[in-house]
Amino acid sequence: MQTILGAGGAVGRALAKELTEFTGEIRLVSRSPEKVNPSDQLVSADLLNLSDTRKSVAGASVAYLTAGLRYDLDVWQESWPKIMQNVITACNEHDCKLVFFDNIYMYDENYLDGMDEETPVNPPSKKGEIRARIARMLMEAVDAGELTALIARSADFYGPNIKDTSMLTETVINPLREGKKANWLGSADVKHSFTYVPDAAKATALLGNTEDAYNQIWHLPTAGDPPTGKEWIEAIANELGVKPKYRTAPKFVVRLIGLFDSVMSEIVEMYYQYDRDYVFNSTKFEKRFDFAPTPYVEGIRETVKAERN
Template identity: 35%
Template sequence: MNGELHVVLGATGSVGKSVIEELQARKLKIRAVERSKTVKGIETIHADLLDFDQATYAITGATHVYLCIGLPYSALIWKEQWPLIMNNVISACEKAEARLIFLDNMYLYGPAPLSVPFNEKHTRNPVSEKGKTRKIISDMLLNAHESGRVKAVIGRSADFYGPNVINSPLYISFIERMLIGKAPQSLGNTNIKHTYSYTNDNGRALVTLALDDSTYGQEWHLPVSRAMTIDEIVVEINSVMNTNFKATLIPRIILKIMGIFIPNIKEVNEMLYQSDFIYIMNDEKFRKHFPDFKVTEFEIGIREMINSFKR
């Protein structure tokens, strides 16, 4: 472990923070990379990963690089910026001879409905524009590994939730509204099961993958808690908040109309297949490889998330 430098790109994001916490727990040397924010108590470099020179400067000296950044939720921005960022980070890691650990999501799988459950070998014919971009950048990284340019590993997260995570669907649609006395709203059927990843588990899992030589060149589904319906999730939130709400379904025609005027709603509409069908991610590969890894129970994770916003 001596001489290692772990560089976290997107260090103040939901999962980037958890990666840093795990690295700190393991007493590893850390560098945080952000466009403008600074991580207290940790060497922080400000860099725009769209610029190759800045990406190279940020990654210089690294042994392990965690690509955990998030871009605005826009299919157009993803299409324009993600391939450039991935190319710059791969090239910078190649130059530094650093290993690259990529936090990915599930969007590249398709067409819908997905297999129940779906694993890392699922068909990759995405139905969404954002999914097509995710497939492109995933392929870029795997090809770079196969060609010997970098040693890389991909950790794929389900929709995540956790302390202070404001971009989680469980916050936007449920907790945020319930905290101000409003009923939660669901984009899809409230009795369809779905899996979720806890951000602190994601951070621990990415570092676990990074430090195991045998994981590289592979794709791994990061661990999830048990599959739950929206109705079951609202029951758990009610239990923590001592409320008695029920989720209301937003009619699709209303979402389509709203999408005309509200860009973020338009971006969500192409992903609604995730709410229309059972969406259960298989994390068996990770659990078998790391049998001692403790996955946070949903009841514990959602309580921590709610309490973080109460504080």
């Protein structure tokens, strides 16, 4: 039995499909879980509740924490440490290995061009501080011998059928498809990596089922030499058969919009990720598993194709 904690998101759903290569028993856990595979076991649970978390992990050999929270600093500060502690406690009690699907918010803003597993942890944002804290909680439990676990980190992600959880879909694909201008946060002249969700899911399943992958950090496979914002927009427009019209949002504009839009107000402190080259390196994973990430041109084609259907 392998269980996905927070199975309702884009990564959780894709991961459920990939895990069928390794196990016939998959448990999907969320507040309102829905089957991905016919044989999936569904458990309704709140990971903020330790009893629910124990129930979700019981009998599983591997748990994948892919949960996402509302993009709100107060929610993150209140909920993420509780969720991580509950998951660590439950996995320890049930002798269950843990795979944590993480992002890169904890990395030093001066080292985003070529991020790898050794990039300095020095979060420049409050959300980054929370991500650093929960990653540290996990690795301290590993170091103390209380847990067998690994961290799988992804860049911003994109892919077919992930809709409102993908910045690229929301700000570029959907507007262009509707005959509007794309919206690019920050400079359109800097490079920006995106991890292709099908690759991330396949890699996460592989890591979870590889004994010597545990007790370390992995960057999930992501194509190298990413396009600039302008090149992303041009490639997507080309697939859609429309003109690559776009506008950029400088930081002062994001801050102004944030006065009226709660999501944009939360993005202000993360603006540093969009005003410089953001290049994600997954060489460690690629070499260990002989894995070639999906090229951007192919990922864009498949993502746009899914949006048309």
